[in-house]
Amino acid sequence: MSDPHPAHPGRPPEREDKRTFLQKVAEFIHPGPDSREELIETLAEAEDNEVIGADSRVMLERVIRMADMTAxxxxxxxxxxxxxxxxxxxxxxxxxxxxxxxxxxxxxxxxxxxxxxxxxxxxxxxxxxxxxxxxxxxxxxxxxxxxxxxxxxxxxxxxxxxxxxxxxxxxxxxxxxxxxxxxxxxxxxGEIEDEFDIPEDDGDIFGLADRTYRVSGDTLIERVAEAFGVTITGSDPGEHFDTIGGLIAHEIGHMPKRGELLELAGLQFVVLHTKGGAVRWFKVSRVEETDAAG
CATH class of the missing domain: 3.10.580.10 (CBS-domain)
Incomplete structure (x- = not known):
């Protein structure tokens, strides 16, 4: 028996819409996001409704935002x-x-x-x-x-x-x-730690083979001053910081990035590792030794 409603010649067959009536109504009432920002808001709502976890939401949001980033x-x-x-x-x-x-x-x-x-x-x-x-x-x-x-x-x-x-x-x-x-x-x-990253609980200042030191950003300023036999003060007497990472970030004037360096109290601080906008580890050496090596 022939098809009583033959397809129009040359017209591709229409896809079968497998959405249920309720799904169509739901999409009409709550349409999908039309922009990247709306999609990010939808992810936040999904997290609030416990559809996805916080870590998943953060990772998905980063993937979306990465589309606008360049080398x-x-x-x-x-x-x-x-x-x-x-x-x-x-x-x-x-x-x-x-x-x-x-x-x-x-x-x-x-x-x-x-x-x-x-x-x-x-x-x-x-x-x-x-x-x-x-x-x-x-x-x-x-x-x-x-x-x-x-x-x-x-x-x-x-x-x-x-x-x-x-x-x-x-x-x-x-x-x-x-x-x-x-x-x-x-x-x-987020920040990827490698085999050289030391758990913070294992200590805060480590001597290296090249006569430099690896110092945790969470180390108290007094502890660093005592270890190197120096007096460490910032350029702004009105500001008070407990950790060496907080003080160095203030002195640099912006969120520190890997490789940035600052000289303070006769010491050179090089940012080795950052996480969440804070410095996890510095490489520290005495300025006179750095000059001699150069």
Missing amino acids: RDVMVAAPRMDLINIDAPFDELMNMVIHTAHSRFPVYHGERENIIGILMAKDLLKLQRSPTLNVRALLRPTVFVPESKGLNDLLREFRGNRNHLAIVIDEFGRVAGLVTIEDVLEEIV
Whole structure:
């Protein structure tokens, strides 16, 4: 038997609407969000109604907001990049790895702008076993991305090419900074701690092999002053702070970022790790020792 209502020639068959009548009424009364901000408000309502947990809501909101972010928003600016000179001796390379605890390093030749490759810290073990091996043979290709690169696209590329670090270039082709896959993921899941992060309950000041110290941002100012034998006071006598992290953030004048440094009371404080807008860890050294090393 033929179809009593044949489809119009050339017209694609209509999809069957599987929504129930009640679902259609509910969507008419409470339409879906029309904007990103409305979607974020919907997530907040879902959390209030215990449809999703607080952690899930925060992560989903970060994913949504990440769509508007670019490489420039999360990169480590060029002046704060830890770079390796291709002509540096092996001992200096090892000191850099121990000093910074990074797993990957951009390598330059001549000027810092002339980045010729990426060196994996683990590859230095090959140099230790074979001192005659040329460092250039260990370099991996450099990936360059523009400042305007969206984080969604950047994360997709990181996953696709198995690369975890890219050099960020400004509109004039100059090096603006670097961005890692960890920087991007932290925009979704928050600060990622690594094997070098020490639980706060385990202590607050640790001596390192290069005669610098790792100091928790929650350490009391009096404790830091006593440990280094100095008097620590801020530039504003009217302000009072209990922890060294609070004082340093006030002196810097904005939310500290990884790699920023400040000299105070004859000490140099370098921000190593931040979380929730607060400094978790500083690297601290005496200014005179820093000058001598430079």
